[in-house]
Structures are given as structure tokens and as C-alpha cells.
Amino acid sequence: MSETPRPGRLSTPATAPYWQAAARGRLLLQQCLHCGHTQLYPRTLCVRCWSEDLGWQESAGEGAVKTFTVIEVPGHPAWRAEVPYAIALVELDEGPCLLAGILGPDPYDVAVGLRVRFVADSGGDPAGPIPFFVRDGS
Numbered sequence: 001m002s003e004t005p006r007p008g009r010l011s012t013p014a015t016a017p018y019w020q021a022a023a024r025g026r027l028l029l030q031q032c033l034h035c036g037h038t039q040l041y042p043r044t045l046c047v048r049c050w051s052e053d054l055g056w057q058e059s060a061g062e063g064a065v066k067t068f069t070v071i072e073v074p075g076h077p078a079w080r081a082e083v084p085y086a087i088a089l090v091e092l093d094e095g096p097c098l099l100a101g102i103l104g105p106d107p108y109d110v111a112v113g114l115r116v117r118f119v120a121d122s123g124g125d126p127a128g129p130i131p132f133f134v135r136d137g138s
Helices: 016-023 077-082
Strands: 028-032 054-058 062-071 085-092 097-103 115-121 130-135
Touching: 016 028, 016 054, 062 097, 097 115
Parallel strands: 097 130
Antiparallel strands: 028 054, 062 085, 062 115, 085 097, 115 130
């Protein structure tokens, strides 16, 4: 039986800089150059003032788990070998939230309020690294 490939990520002109930075181990946030709002995920306009004048800033990549779940039954066959694993909504110190996997030996050791930091990990994905988080201090 062959291994099921992971679904590809969607790269558009609006998201390409985000994915290129992730491939280099950096987490980028969009910032509106009109009103100063910081947002993630990348979009073609500011969700606060609707300006199309957007730039990029590098995130420190630190934040706290806002909510989480442990996946025991994968939603796609490509992740069958990885269960159980934790995914969390991480509130970055800069404000935006990012849904991402939490890497570590025990997915049941994740908790609301847990301090985490960004890492880029490909998990063997030929498309390259994607954003994950690890326990701060790991």
C-alpha cells in the first residue's frame, strides 16, 4: 500500500510571501500601512479598514495556546500515522491568532495558556515547512 500524500497548500499572490518565509523558518504577519492593523492569515486587503496597502512584518513567533484539541481520528488519510497529535489556536504576542500543530512527545500535555514558540517543520512534506509550535523552552 502506498503512502497517501498530504494535500497541497494553496499559494496565491497574497500568500506567497508567507509561505516563502515559512520555508526559511520565519513567520510573517501582514500589517496594514494605512491603519496599522496586524493580521494573519494573509489577505488582499485589511480586515479593519479595507485598505489594499499592506506590508509584512516578522513575528517574534511567541504566544500562548488559546484553545486546542487532540486529534485521534485524522480528517485525511495522510495523517493517519501521526495520530494522536495536538492542534491549537495560538494567540501570538503581536495579537493575531494562528491555527497550527503543537509538536512534542505528548499531545495530551498541551493546555490553555501554555507558552509556545514558532518552528517551521516539513514533517517530510516535499512542499516544505509549514508553521508549527513547540512548548516555549523546548
